[in-house]
Amino acid sequence: MDRSSNSGIKRVVFVIYPGVTLLDVTGPIQAFSSANNTEAAQRERIYDVVVASPEGGMITTDCMVELGSVSLEQAAEIPIDTLIIAGGDGVFDAVEQDSLVEWIKQRKFDSRRVASTCMGTFLIAAAGLLDGLSATTHWRHVEELQNRFPNIQVKRDPLFIRHGNVWSSAGVTAGIDLALAMIQEDMGHEAAMQVAQTLVVFFKRPGGQSQFSDILTIQAAEAGGLFADLHAWIAGHLQSDLSVTTLAERLAMSPRNFARKYKDSIGVTPAKTVEMMRVNAAKRMLVKSHRSLAEIALNTGFIDEQRLRRAFHRHVGTSPMAYRETFGEALVE
Incomplete structure (x- = not known):
């Protein structure tokens, strides 16, 4: 030392x-x-x-x-x-x-x-x-x-x-x-x-990780609130089919027009937003429940553990289980 x-x-x-x-x-x-x-x-x-x-x-x-x-x-x-x-x-x-x-x-x-x-x-x-x-x-x-x-x-x-x-x-x-x-x-x-x-903070967020959280990025981007209701609906239906076609139907728009307007307004694709929200939900389940990784993957719409792990690494910079281990002592009984 x-x-x-x-x-x-x-x-x-x-x-x-x-x-x-x-x-x-x-x-x-x-x-x-x-x-x-x-x-x-x-x-x-x-x-x-x-x-x-x-x-x-x-x-x-x-x-x-x-x-x-x-x-x-x-x-x-x-x-x-x-x-x-x-x-x-x-x-x-x-x-x-x-x-x-x-x-x-x-x-x-x-x-x-x-x-x-x-x-x-x-x-x-x-x-x-x-x-x-x-x-x-x-x-x-x-x-x-x-x-x-x-x-x-x-x-x-x-x-x-x-x-x-x-x-x-x-x-x-x-x-x-x-x-x-x-x-x-x-x-x-x-x-x-x-x-x-x-x-009760995450260790360690890599120095190169963005200073914005994914969800904050989405919220800050939609100043006009054009897609606010859609985001609320997505958050409540993470296990559903959340393809561009499905989301476009919710807003009575063609898939092409919806995808273009969404990217112009939010700055990311609809698929990216869905993945961000699913990862965010997985983070909550990891620290607030004893559910297995397979159960969490299923409940957040990732279908299988491997897809959850890959998405988690992209957005959080660590593995789901390392994230749970970090917060588990303080939050998981």
């Missing part, structure tokens, strides 16, 4: 500022704190978490909750193992603070890791830490990040990206995925798994 400071404790410093997103800070902090209580920690304190801001003191977050902080000067008095720049709408004021940007720039050379959560990527980009590299941020700000820093390859989909000792993560809860990846690197797979189970 690698420990960078003389005391053997890894100092994780979160940089915040007025308008920082609360969950960008507290989500990863909870992950590191929970790691101290895992069996792998062997009753030793592995992480010491510090919250810092340019001047120190109480900082008001996006939801008006105040967080206490030490100054950047105080934070740097003891070696920093991992520096994490939190995101939030206040980042656009923060990037104009030359002293803050310069302080972050220096940390690349004297910290083992420098990372950003969500919109915090704007700050590490301003510090030049991402020059010539790829990075990610909250999906709403991908284009703005790319426009401000054209020498960075900004990627919309990944949950987090790592280049050497520089990491960036996507929107809000992706910061927890980033923290889990760091915990795994420091303490091993089992420790990270224990933290994920404690927080």
Whole structure:
């Protein structure tokens, strides 16, 4: 187990500022704190978490909750193992603070890791830490990040990206995925798994997995609600014939016209939506029942286990049984 400071404790410093997103800070902090209580920690304190801001003191977050902080000067008095720049709408004021940007720039050379959560990527980009590299941020700000820093390859989909000792993560809860990846690197797979189970989050969503869930993608796409009733009907008839012909008949449209309008409106084919909804239903059954994989496949319209496994891997990035094992301790009696 690698420990960078003389005391053997890894100092994780979160940089915040007025308008920082609360969950960008507290989500990863909870992950590191929970790691101290895992069996792998062997009753030793592995992480010491510090919250810092340019001047120190109480900082008001996006939801008006105040967080206490030490100054950047105080934070740097003891070696920093991992520096994490939190995101939030206040980042656009923060990037104009030359002293803050310069302080972050220096940390690349004297910290083992420098990372950003969500919109915090704007700050590490301003510090030049991402020059010539790829990075990610909250999906709403991908284009703005790319426009401000054209020498960075900004990627919309990944949950987090790592280049050497520089990491960036996507929107809000992706910061927890980033923290889990760091915990795994420091303490091993089992420790990270224990933290994920404690927080009741999935371990591990691959860094390259999309920051959107499949169902959220569908819901966000149909702003006009043209296919809302059809989606509700599909969700209640997953065992039925859900071919393009059947779905088109529900809307009194020709199969060709239906398929074209659906793809134009939703962004995916009707068959893709059906598969997404069946996988989503399978996920619920896996964690809320003792049904066998064969039963779940039949009840969600996949017919057989092999088809369910293939679809599950495509959308979730892991096997159905690994997914059940991850959540089973907390949710399956």
